[in-house]
């Protein structure tokens with residue numbers, strides 16, 4: 001343990017770097033640059049993803065690195081169809097606003113990555129998955145987040161596209177039975193990382209106050225720990 005890191009904490013500079021990645025990570029759709037991501041950088045991102053926690057150490061993920069433009073164009077066509085369907089959920093001004101949002105960068109980014117969940121991995125009895133079988137999907141999401149944060153530290157933007165028919169996507173990617181697409185991601189360097197989520201900047205939805213989301217000994221009960229309540233109120237707005 002080093003002198004400036006009691007209780008095995010990181011140094012102040014290291015902590016700063018980690019929190020920077022967390023607070024400055026963005027979902028990127030509009031700011032992709034076409035230049036390729038060097039193989040060493042992409043390899044580091046995949047390694048970060050592979051070091052995510054997983055239920056029973058199941059490691060249910062696989063990573064499909066998708067470069068072929070023709071395949072990506074077919075995936076984007078599926079997006080366009082699904083997005084038109086999604087737009088029908090809105091009326092009037094909200095519908096107009098929805099149609100103006102750019103919600104994918106499938107062809108603008110130099111590479112796409114599909115992170116899948118192999119529900120069969122580790123056999124029928126995975127430690128920790130007996131009562132909550134969905135834990136494999138949640139584990140896969142943690143791999144996504146590891147990659148997303150590491151990418152921010154590397155200056156690489158990531159955009160998650162979920163406006164896709166999972167059955168069609170699985171077919172296009174030749175996924176075997178029992179393997180599901182969890183995250184379809186667009187990756188590339190960017191012209192800028194926005195200061196706030198694009199949906200907030202576009203006036204679609206704002207970040208909720210954290211103080212309203214932290215409860216005490218039960219839903220809706222106030223925090224017993226007064227010091228924590230005060231500390232939450234004292235946080236700098238982000």
Ligand SMILES: Cc1cc2c(cc1C)N(C[C@H](O)[C@H](O)[C@H](O)COP(=O)(O)O)c1[nH]c(=O)[nH]c(=O)c1N2
Pocket residue numbers: 025026027028029102103104160161162163196197198199200
């Ligand atoms: C599971 C999941 C699925 C999606 C997303 C995220 C996640 C976690 N997001 C990105 C989402 O809109 C974004 O994370 C929030 O708006 C917050 O912005 P930042 O990520 O903080 O920039 C997203 N964005 C988008 O433009 N098209 C999409 O289909 C999706 N799908």
